[in-house]
Amino acid sequence: xxxxxxxxIETLKITQEQFILASQSLHLQxxxxxxxxxxxxxxxxxxxxxxxxxxxxxxxxxxxxxxVWIIKVMNFSVDSLLVLRSEKNVTLNARNNQGQLxxxxxxxxxxxEAQCQRLEVRSRDGGRLLFTADEEEVIMTTEKFxxxxxxxxxxxxxxxxxxxxxxxxxxxxxxxxxxTLTMEAPRGVEVSSAKxxxxxxxxxxxxxxxxxxxxxxxxxxxxFGSLPLGVYTASSSQVSQEQVVYEVCVCPSGKLxxxxxxxxxxxxAMSNIxxxx
Numbered sequence: 001x002x003x004x005x006x007x008x009i010e011t012l013k014i015t016q017e018q019f020i021l022a023s024q025s026l027h028l029q030x031x032x033x034x035x036x037x038x039x040x041x042x043x044x045x046x047x048x049x050x051x052x053x054x055x056x057x058x059x060x061x062x063x064x065x066x067x068v069w070i071i072k073v074m075n076f077s078v079d080s081l082l083v084l085r086s087e088k089n090v091t092l093n094a095r096n097n098q099g100q101l102x103x104x105x106x107x108x109x110x111x112x113e114a115q116c117q118r119l120e121v122r123s124r125d126g127g128r129l130l131f132t133a134d135e136e137e138v139i140m141t142t143e144k145f146x147x148x149x150x151x152x153x154x155x156x157x158x159x160x161x162x163x164x165x166x167x168x169x170x171x172x173x174x175x176x177x178x179x180t181l182t183m184e185a186p187r188g189v190e191v192s193s194a195k196x197x198x199x200x201x202x203x204x205x206x207x208x209x210x211x212x213x214x215x216x217x218x219x220x221x222x223x224f225g226s227l228p229l230g231v232y233t234a235s236s237s238q239v240s241q242e243q244v245v246y247e248v249c250v251c252p253s254g255k256l257x258x259x260x261x262x263x264x265x266x267x268x269a270m271s272n273i274x275x276x277x
Contacts, residue, residue: 088108088109089106089107089108089109090106090107091104091105091106091107092104092105092106094116102116102117103115103116103117104116117134118132118133118134119131119132119133119134120132128141129141130142224248224256227248227256227257227258228257228258228273229246229257229258229259230249230257230258230259230260230266230267230268230271230272230273231260231272245260245261246258246259246260246261247259247260247261247265247266247267249265249266249267249268249271250267251271251273251274252274253274255273255274257271257273257274259271
């Protein structure tokens, strides 16, 4: 028994020595560790990074300042109007899905130009159409159209309207200063004055002509003012200076004149008034 215990102890010692020797051999055969390098940026790389960060911060501050300045100068605000300013022109373009130009509004120093298929002006609520213009016609649907220019409205061609009416307590005047004034209608032209006199005057000749009918003057009194007065001297007596009755005489040329009325006609075809007419 003692020998067996001794052998076990010796065997244990040998095993321990082998383990120590094996551990030492393993420790001696371990390769050398790699060199340790510091982590991060150092030197000029670190300074460059800080410089770019500082430059980015300055750029952001400058952009923010410029944005605030533009908002202040252009008056961009929820409560104020949008104001666009330019030294030359301000142009607004409208394009379709294909990028083609469909409308353009140009505000220039001399004119405002709009290029579109149809121009419309509506009322404040947007429901009523006040003005529209296209290539074929211009329509105005307002209740009253007023032209305040001293020369009035100039139309290059014809004007079509069912009524021409003057303002309240103002006269209606149709005038052609340098040419003739012509009124024609297939069913006749009617000029009437329901509540006042009707006056037709001309600087030179006033001609009433009917080619297929007659000229009818229908009134209680027909007065020809400023007609020349012919002188008629009877062989037996002189005409009274208080002559109040005259007859209307017609010259061969068609000129009218007055002649003192007698029991017979006093009109003379060879009167001085007819000779000098």
